[in-house]
Amino acid sequence: MTTAPRRPAGESANGARRGRKTAAKSVSKAAAKPRAESAPVAATPADASPVRAHRGVPVPRRSGAPITPAERIELLRQMIRIRRFEERCVRLYSSEAIRGFLHLYIGEEAVAAGLLGVLEPADAVVSTYRDHGHALARGVPMNAIMAEMYGRTTGCSHGRGGSMHLFDAERRFYGGNAIVGGGLPVATGLALADAMRDTGAVTVCLFGDGAVAEGEFHECLNLAALWQLPLLFACENNHYAMGTVLEHEHAVTDLALRAASYGLPAWPVDGMDAIAVGMATRRAVESIRGGGGPCFLELRTYRFRAHSMYDADRYRAKTEIEEWKTRDPIPRLFDELCAAGDFTLADRAALEVAADAEIDAAITAAEAAPLEPISDLTRHVYAERK
Numbered sequence: 340m341t342t343a344p345r346r347p348a349g350e351s352a353n354g355a356r357r358g359r360k361t362a363a364k365s366v367s368k369a370a371a372k373p374r375a376e377s378a379p380v381a382a383t384p385a386d387a388s389p390v391r392a393h394r395g396v397p398v399p400r401r402s403g404a405p406i407t408p409a410e411r412i413e414l415l416r417q418m419i420r421i422r423r424f425e426e427r428c429v430r431l432y433s434s435e436a437i438r439g440f441l442h443l444y445i446g447e448e449a450v451a452a453g454l455l456g457v458l459e460p461a462d463a464v465v466s467t468y469r470d471h472g473h474a475l476a477r478g479v480p481m482n483a484i485m486a487e488m489y490g491r492t493t494g495c496s497h498g499r500g501g502s503m504h505l506f507d508a509e510r511r512f513y514g515g516n517a518i519v520g521g522g523l524p525v526a527t528g529l530a531l532a533d534a535m536r537d538t539g540a541v542t543v544c545l546f547g548d549g550a551v552a553e554g555e556f557h558e559c560l561n562l563a564a565l566w567q568l569p570l571l572f573a574c575e576n577n578h579y580a581m582g583t584v585l586e587h588e589h590a591v592t593d594l595a596l597r598a599a600s601y602g603l604p605a606w607p608v609d610g611m612d613a614i615a616v617g618m619a620t621r622r623a624v625e626s627i628r629g630g631g632g633p634c635f636l637e638l639r640t641y642r643f644r645a646h647s648m649y650d651a652d653r654y655r656a657k658t659e660i661e662e663w664k665t666r667d668p669i670p671r672l673f674d675e676l677c678a679a680g681d682f683t684l685a686d687r688a689a690l691e692v693a694a695d696a697e698i699d700a701a702i703t704a705a706e707a708a709p710l711e712p713i714s715d716l717t718r719h720v721y722a723e724r725k
């Protein structure tokens with residue numbers, strides 16, 4: 340994909356400035372106000388702490404539009420729902436009720452809740468194989484997700500995708516993708532389509548730090564910046580790509596700094612703080628909707644569990660895991676709500692009871708749902724005429 344969209348016939352592709360302005364103008368209303376060539380591109384916004392080393396537990400200040408008390412409670416509700424869903428999945432997996440791969444999101448819930456809570460229904464979301472939290476926070480019904488884990492026809496991918504391939508076109512949730520970095524070109528295409536149709540929608544592309552090492556990452560950031568696409572790159576930097584720690588793979592471990600070199604605003608965010616994630620996302624999305632072009636958030640987070648259920652997790656120290664658990668986003672937000680007088684232990688217990696009831700109902704429905712019949716085995720291999 341090297342041709343700028345809707346380039347008028349005969350126009351030269353040489354000269355980045357000329358190509359960029361022309362392409363941007365024709366791509367979207369947002370791009371009708373292309374960023375001034377002299378505008379500074381910062382790795383961190385002026386009011387955030389610059390973060391150099393990722394191992395030093397960096398905590399940039401919260402910055403962006405405020406999150407109301409009611410929204411804070413919703414963040415907590417969503418995180419509890421995701422955590423308890425996955426804890427139940429561990430039990431279901433251990434008892435072999437669900438099979439295949441299982442990549443847990445436990446510890447990273449602040450990102451899904453904070454980021455996706457800010458979006459509109461018309462916006463698009465592209466996820467990774469660690470996708471349960473993203474799908475739940477996006478509003479994919481839990482029944483459809485649980486049925487997918489069980490491989491039932493009532494699953495959101497008709498039972499054919501499983502844990503790594505949750506998909507719901509109606510909610511503009513475009514996967515679930517087993518390929519590291521595979522969602523980046525999909526998201527770039529979605530954002531390009533929305534820009535060309537002038538829908539005003541923003542696409543959010545979630546991916547891990549491992550994807551930054553892929554060629555697609557660099558191609559997509561370049562094109563998104565060149566064409567000023569309405570695209571938010573959301574890198575979940577949990578510091579490990581399977582068993583490989585960030586600094587064994589990347590010469591420059593400040594991923595926001597690397598992203599900024601493509602000419603888009605990029606900054607790190609405390610990904611263990613749902614409020615910080617929500618504020619940063621709101622700020623980025625407002626900028627994108629206002630015609631500011633793509634943004635990049637480096638959400639610094641941590642997974643408390645192994646890479647997947649098959650991983651012995653021998654590559655990181657227990658002390659490191661325990662250290663990160665002290666920043667668990669759920670008790671952290673709960674304590675903050677209590678301190679503000681907005682919340683009590685009983686309120687939290689009520690959220691847990693509600694989440695458990697939703698999970699119980701989803702399991703009951705999944706277990707009662709049919710498996711795919713043999714007669715459907717070769718369906719959906721090629722596109723079907725309706």
Ligand SMILES: Cc1ncc(C[n+]2csc(CCOP(=O)(O)OP(=O)(O)O)c2C)c(N)n1
Pocket residue numbers: 469517518519520546547548549550575577579580581646
């Ligand atoms: C293109 C590609 N290369 C390698 C793999 C094997 N693989 C699966 S997960 C993974 C690590 C990815 O780490 P990251 O992107 O940081 O995501 P995280 O698991 O930390 O959420 C790798 C290398 C793959 N699935 N796809």
